Amino acid sequence: MLHFLDGLRNVTILSTFFRLMLACVIGGFLGLERSYNNKPAGFRTHILVCLGGCVASMTGLYLYLVAGLATDMSRIGANVISGLGFIGAGTIFVTHKKTIKGLTTAAGLWTAGIIGLAVGAGFYEGAFLGMILVLLTETVFTRLRDLIQHTPPSTLAVSYTRREELDIIVNHLRHENCKITNLKVAGNTNAQTALYNALITLQPNAEMDFTDICRDLEQIDGVVSAEIL
Amino acid sequence: MSYLRQFNFLSVCLRMILAMCAGGIIGFGRTRKKKTAGLRTYMLTGIGASLAIMISLYEYEMMTNGLWAPIVEEIGMKYDVSRFAAQVISGAGFLAAGSIIAIEHQQVEGLTTATGLFASVCMGLAAGAGFYECVLITCVLIILVLNVFQPLERMYKRHARNIDLIVEFESVENIQQITELLNEKNASIYDIDIERTTRSGEHYPAAIFSMKMSKGKMSHANMISSIAELDCVYSVEELIA
Numbered sequence: 001m002l003h004f005l006d007g008l009r010n011v012t013i014l015s016t017f018f019r020l021m022l023a024c025v026i027g028g029f030l031g032l033e034r035s036y037n038n039k040p041a042g043f044r045t046h047i048l049v050c051l052g053g054c055v056a057s058m059t060g061l062y063l064y065l066v067a068g069l070a071t072d073m074s075r076i077g078a079n080v081i082s083g084l085g086f087i088g089a090g091t092i093f094v095t096h097k098k099t100i101k102g103l104t105t106a107a108g109l110w111t112a113g114i115i116g117l118a119v120g121a122g123f124y125e126g127a128f129l130g131m132i133l134v135l136l137t138e139t140v141f142t143r144l145r146d147l148i149q150h151t152p153p154s155t156l157a158v159s160y161t162r163r164e165e166l167d168i169i170v171n172h173l174r175h176e177n178c179k180i181t182n183l184k185v186a187g188n189t190n191a192q193t194a195l196y197n198a199l200i201t202l203q204p205n206a207e208m209d210f211t212d213i214c215r216d217l218e219q220i221d222g223v224v225s226a227e228i229l
Numbered sequence: 230m231s232y233l234r235q236f237n238f239l240s241v242c243l244r245m246i247l248a249m250c251a252g253g254i255i256g257f258g259r260t261r262k263k264k265t266a267g268l269r270t271y272m273l274t275g276i277g278a279s280l281a282i283m284i285s286l287y288e289y290e291m292m293t294n295g296l297w298a299p300i301v302e303e304i305g306m307k308y309d310v311s312r313f314a315a316q317v318i319s320g321a322g323f324l325a326a327g328s329i330i331a332i333e334h335q336q337v338e339g340l341t342t343a344t345g346l347f348a349s350v351c352m353g354l355a356a357g358a359g360f361y362e363c364v365l366i367t368c369v370l371i372i373l374v375l376n377v378f379q380p381l382e383r384m385y386k387r388h389a390r391n392i393d394l395i396v397e398f399e400s401v402e403n404i405q406q407i408t409e410l411l412n413e414k415n416a417s418i419y420d421i422d423i424e425r426t427t428r429s430g431e432h433y434p435a436a437i438f439s440m441k442m443s444k445g446k447m448s449h450a451n452m453i454s455s456i457a458e459l460d461c462v463y464s465v466e467e468l469i470a
Contacts, residue, residue: 006296009291009295009296010296010297057284061288064300064304064307065297065300068300068303068304069304070304070305070307071307072307072308072309072312073288073308074284074285074288074308074309074312074313075312077284077313078312078313078315078316079316080316081281081313081316081317081319081320082316082319082320082323083320084320085319085320085321085322085323085324086320086323088320088323088324088327089323089324089326089327090327091327092324092327092328094330099265100265100327100328100330100339102327103265103266103270103324103327103328104267104269104270104273106324106327107269107270107273107274107277107324108273110273110274110277110320110324111273111274111276111277111280114277114280114281114284115277115280117280117281117284118280118283118284118287121284121287121288122287122291123283123284123287123288125238125241126241126245126280126283126284126287127280129241129242129245130245130276130277130280133245133246133249133272133276134273134276137249137269137272137273137276138269141253141268141269141272142269144268163457163458163459163460164458166454166457166458167451167454167455167458169454170450170451170454171451174448174450179383179387180449180450181383181387182467182469183449183450183453183454183466183467184464184465184466184467185453185454185457185464185465185466186463186464196457198457
């Protein structure tokens with residue numbers, strides 16, 4: 001370990017002060033990026049979590065090293081991780097479109113707490129390295145993520161006039177080697193048009209051209225329209 | 230190699246970067262599929278898990294060879310290196326549970342994402358402990374399970390004999406019609422769950438049919454379209470568990 005920091009590894013007034021300050025600074029750096037992107041857990045939340053972890057860790061150290069009690073000094077700090085899992089789970093929410101948001105924020109809070117634990121234990125190398133890697137993840141790899149593209153499954157909306165058409169449509173698609181992963185049929189709610197609608201979700205492979213498929217479908221008797229959603 | 234298994238600055242750097250990269254490789258595959266837990270989530274949890282174990286290794290190192298050794302001689306060694314790791318697993322379970330959602334009609338989503346995150350955190354623990362062989366093998370296996378096995382699973386599901394359909398129809402008497410059609414198609418129904426759905430302000434009866442199709446050539450899509458042919462049926466949808 002880096003020996004120039006050895007003066008700060010014991011539990012003294014100076015090292016306590018230093019560790020608390022450092023926890024605030026590191027938490028601030030970690031929260032800065034989240035605040036910049038207007039996420040719910042921002043600047044102050046990360047500082048508080050980091051500070052809490054630091055104090056918990058230091059308390060464990062104090063009980064053993066200074067107070068001289070025969071206790072496991074890591075017990076208090078370890079349960080911080082468990083507790084932050086709870087808080088993190090509360091940060092995650094489900095939108096009305098039934099998707100999950102907030103998972104990266106929760107993981108970031110969790111990691112910030114663990115970095116706070118490291119600072120409190122006096123493990124400055126690990127804490128600093130962790131902070132650098134987390135900041136790297138949040139900034140550099142966000143760009144990388146945006147570059148990753150992949151085609152999701154496509155959904156076709158097909159309208160047809162007679163109920164029996166659906167079977168013909170499905171068989172046609174299967175002949176074209178299209179993998180149907182989901183099929184939802186809705187009856188005609190509009191009595192005037194007397195049309196049936198089906199939403200067909202297809203898993204694309206490389207050679208598939210959806211406009212061609214739609215055109216083929218529209219040529220079937222009884223199919224009014226086929227379009228990509 | 231044994232140098233890297235000891236606790237020194239180089240091995241600390243290596244382990245944390247290894248945990249981040251291993252998490253990153255797995256997250257890369259998940260992001261490509263536009264899953265909730267993406268690249269950054271896996272990397273962050275990997276960093277956190279490896280750091281947690283390294284804190285306990287650090288404290289142990291200080292107590293045996295470092296500054297706190299004299300105090301240990303006085304009071305006696307009372308330290309459990311695995312305590313941090315145990316709580317990491319607990320905490321990771323909670324985080325992963327947050328990404329599981331239950332949506333309408335008894336469907337659960339996000340389970341694979343959650344368990345993938347959990348397995349990735351455990352892999353981060355191994356990285357922090359210096360168990361490099363395990364990390365490499367586990368990384369390969371997780372990638373295999375998450376990416377390679379999915380087409381297999383999808384193929385199985387497409388040909389699965391068990392199928393759950395939610396059918397909206399005109400009135401409760403139509404259930405008999407539907408069940409007759411299903412029996413004609415050689416499907417044995419083992420559960421019917423009747424509920425009421427609301428559409429355009431009115432209440433329509435609906436039922437969830439859980440059934441097992443016989444060893445025929447009937448695909449799920451064919452089954453759905455044959456039910457949709459009935460006059461009394463408003464809509465049919467397959468519930469994908």
